[in-house]
Amino acid sequence: DAKTTQPNSMESNEEEPVHLPCNHSTISGTDYIHWYRQLPSQGPEYVIHGLTSNVNNRMASLAIAEDRKSSTLILHRATLRDAAVYYCILNSGGSNYKLTFGKGTLLTVNP
Amino acid sequence: NAGVTQTPKFRVLKTGQSMTLLCAQDMNHEYMYWYRQDPGMGLRLIHYSVGEGTTAKGEVPDGYNVSRLKKQNFLLGLESAAPSQTSVYFCASSYSWGRQPQHFGDGTRLSIL
Numbered sequence: 001d002a003k004t005t006q007p008n009s010m011e012s013n014e015e016e017p018v019h020l021p022c023n024h025s026t027i028s029g030t031d032y033i034h035w036y037r038q039l040p041s042q043g044p045e046y047v048i049h050g051l052t053s054n055v056n057n058r059m060a061s062l063a064i065a066e067d068r069k070s071s072t073l074i075l076h077r078a079t080l081r082d083a084a085v086y087y088c089i090l091n092s093g094g095s096n097y098k099l100t101f102g103k104g105t106l107l108t109v110n111p
Numbered sequence: 112n113a114g115v116t117q118t119p120k121f122r123v124l125k126t127g128q129s130m131t132l133l134c135a136q137d138m139n140h141e142y143m144y145w146y147r148q149d150p151g152m153g154l155r156l157i158h159y160s161v162g163e164g165t166t167a168k169g170e171v172p173d174g175y176n177v178s179r180l181k182k183q184n185f186l187l188g189l190e191s192a193a194p195s196q197t198s199v200y201f202c203a204s205s206y207s208w209g210r211q212p213q214h215f216g217d218g219t220r221l222s223i224l
Contacts, residue, residue, distance in 0.1 A: 030209075032209055042217055043217050044154065045215065091208075091210075093210060101154040104153060
């Protein structure tokens, strides 16, 4: 299975942009890049996903490298409510119904 | 919208007892999943279902059974609970696999004494 690598933790200040990196050097051509986040004592929450092109939604932006071996989740203006563990996950959509959650990146947002 | 609802939210069991965790979704999703999350770890897939009447094993299926008799419900059973099954259990559902995101419930915190 293709794996992802994320920093264990990152820190940001409120109202500043945050760039959360993810490396996935063994990504296959059919792998979608998904991002989820998990707030304390809650279930994971979908943030954004993409295949090849950069994506934007109301929560965040996803920048995908041209070779697709890395991606960056961008929170344009961090708030205290964005403090969470962020997971970068590859989903091939094939018959291997396995969504592998690593340890993710713990984002701390300072007021 | 309720989304994905899990019951119960908390439960304490004694070793050897049995119980069933219920997951209900109101989004008409075909795919449903059960995960467990241990302290400091990511989620691991226990069992999943690709449609009503179907179930399949995930990454860590031992000690668990599941049933999907109705499209909206996915049940996770522990026949003989063990302390190693102390964990937080999350249910999720999705419209399809791969492109579509999964929607998660708030979890069931289960302690086995």
